[in-house]
Amino acid sequence: MMTTLKTICSYRKEKIDPQSLQSNSYVSTDGMASNKKGIFRFSIPPAHGKVTRYLKDDILVSNIRPYFKKIWLADRDGGCSNDILVFTSNEHCSSEYLYWLLCNDKFFDYASATAKGTKMPRGDKNALLDYPIQKHNRQLQEAIVRILRPFQQQLAINSRINDHLLEMALSEYKELSRQSSSKRTLQDCTSLLCRGGAPKYCEKGKFHALNQRCIRNHKIDDANARRIENPRSREKLLRYGDILICSTGTGTLGRSAQVLCHDERVTVDSHVTIVRPAYEALVEYLGCWALSSEDQFESMAKGSTGQTELPRTELAELEIGFPDAASLNDFSGKTKPLFEAIQSNVRENQSLECLRDALLPKLMSGEIDVSRIGLRQLNGHLVRLRTLVIVSRSTVYCMRAPFVG
Secondary structure, three states: OEEEHHHOEEEOOOEEOHHHOOOOOEEOHHHEOOOOOOEOOOOOOOOOOOEEEEOOOOEEEEOEOHHHOOEEEOOOOEEEOOOEEEEEEOOOOOHHHHHHHHHOHHHHHHHHHOOEOOOOOEOOHHHHHOOEEEOOOHHHHHHHHHHHHHHHHHHHHHHHHHHHHHHHHHHHHHHHHHHOOEEEEOHHHEEEEEEOEOOOEOOOOOEEEEOHHHEEOOEEOHHHOEEEOOOOOHHHOOOOOOEEEEOEOOOOOOOEEEOOEOOOOEEEEOOEEEEEEOOHHHHHHHHHHHHOOHHHHHHOOEOOOOOOEOOHHHHHOOEEEEOOHHHHHHHHHHHHHHHHHHHHHHHHHHHHHHHHHHHHHHHHHOOOOOOOOOHHHHHHHHHHHHHHHHHHHHHHOOOOOOOEO
16 A cells, blocks of 8 residues: 655754754764765854754755765754754654665655756655655564664674774874885875866766765765766776875865775866875875875865865975885785775675665565565575676676775
8 A cells, every 4th residue: 555755754843053952963964975874974063043953763864966865864862954854753653664765766766856956956845745655564664674774784884894994004004104204205106196187977978077075084985976978088097096185175175085996987077186106015005195184185275265276286295204115015014904804895885785775665665575575585585686786786887986985
């Protein structure tokens, strides 16, 4: 039986003074990650006006450009930007079931189709509540949640492990850099140091261009990449170990990430600088240097507010503490396994996300009937879905590179 979203939830509309918020509790759209990856940072609340209140277990969905699929199941009370919709479940469903319902790609497709505006489309609040859903009783809802919950748990575990592995690598770098008495310029350490080009966008292009929105929190997320025709320079197609530095705009300039998983059909636009290590032993060292130097990059900005630039010439002349060859090789030997483990976890998360997104609509629509399915039958569905995901991913990779920094 079909019903609509408004039968199981509503919007939380209460407004509060942002100055009353606890630290680490204000959420803006800029702090939300694309592709259903929650939030990556809390923001500074505005000094004036009112913000929307949210409570623990509410679901926050960015209402700007819904195709970015920004969603978070709140783990605390707080406040959020008025550009974020706060969904709260009623007695007919649990908050976790509502979260998974809204995570469905079909919901975001519906939100995009009913959105208003072109350059900065916003979801239609009334239309969203009319989103058609399959009616499930509480028992079926809980069964669906039990199937999907392990995906989210493993994704979170892998992300925490990767954060810890990166901290270990950065700690090794800081210790070695303190011991390095000699200096070299960045230019001397690279085989390529340049901005990306001005790509010609094309909906059916076989290449992709990353932009500054793809580089956040030391990671590369290709969700915001755009298709392009053949790039003007093959040299600027990204390679393993390339370092990407956001090079324009207040608030974005200085953000950096390193390419650890790559496809040969991806480049960057003119707002991003490519830093390519001169030889293999430098990959890990320069990567850690860049991730540790974001504040320095930001301080080098030139130009007026909103029009700031990171000059290539000054970046090239930056001096880096440089170890002797034996110490550099030792550092590479210690940190390379860490970055390989990060890469492995990233690949696993990509597979889990694809499998989750293939399974989710089948569970919500009732195509997979959880009331009649046992563990063996579910595993059979997962095996078939995994095969489909692998096939589809091989196609997707021709259009979207699986980049993660």
